[in-house]
């Protein structure tokens with residue numbers, strides 16, 4: 338873990354234990370994801386709690402997540418929904434989706450969460466064709482497609498919707514205009530779109546901790 342204060346992981350562990358402690362379902366979701374060989378690229382506990390709080394503060398009733406992995410962030414988000422709320426999460430890998438479905442069911446959220454398998458650029462147009470709208474969209478899949486995901490999110494948003502884009506700092510690489518890594522250029526293009534779009538008011542915050550130096554963007558869809 339580079340490019341962050343030496344104390345950051347210990348501070349994150351302290352804050353996580355205090356403010357975002359794992360219960361049985363969250364701990365089991367991470368343990369089973371690891372046992373199934375999924376990469377450890379889920380959000381941290383404090384970031385999961387932040388997503389949960391954003392959804393609650395916003396009063397979200399419909400949530401779209403792009404990038405499910407083992408369903409860890411899905412559980413944090415779905416727990417913010419009212420009983421009649423819904424969350425659709427999009428995942429490319431059938432293996433990841435199967436692990437996520439089991440984790441979501443164990444968390445007793447399978448009534449409100451739907452996992453849709455396929456490349457998000459294929460499943461997003463299907464959602465739009467179903468005339469769905471979302472109060473909150475969490476974008477956390479392949480970063481190269483982030484500008485396209487943002488455009489789809491906007492098509493299915495309403496004034497007052499919130500969009501969160503994860504991993505926008507990438508160890509600081511995002512600030513290097515000469516970096517041609519497609520994940521970095523995809524992130525830079527997405528941030529440019531957030532800056533330029535007349536319907537969006539956005540910011541981005543750097544984070545340090547268990548997941549190293551990274552960050553997220555937060556956007557509000559305005560009239």
Ligand SMILES: C[S@@+](CC[C@H](N)C(=O)[O-])C[C@H]1O[C@@H](n2cnc3c(N)ncnc32)[C@H](O)[C@@H]1O
Pocket residue numbers: 378379380403404405406407408409410411427428429430433455456457458477478479
């Ligand atoms: C960073 S992980 C998601 C982590 C999850 N949101 C969490 O915090 O628990 C990214 C996920 O996106 C999936 N993914 C990658 N490319 C995708 C695509 N084109 N369409 C849908 N999902 C994709 C990967 O298989 C992976 O499971």
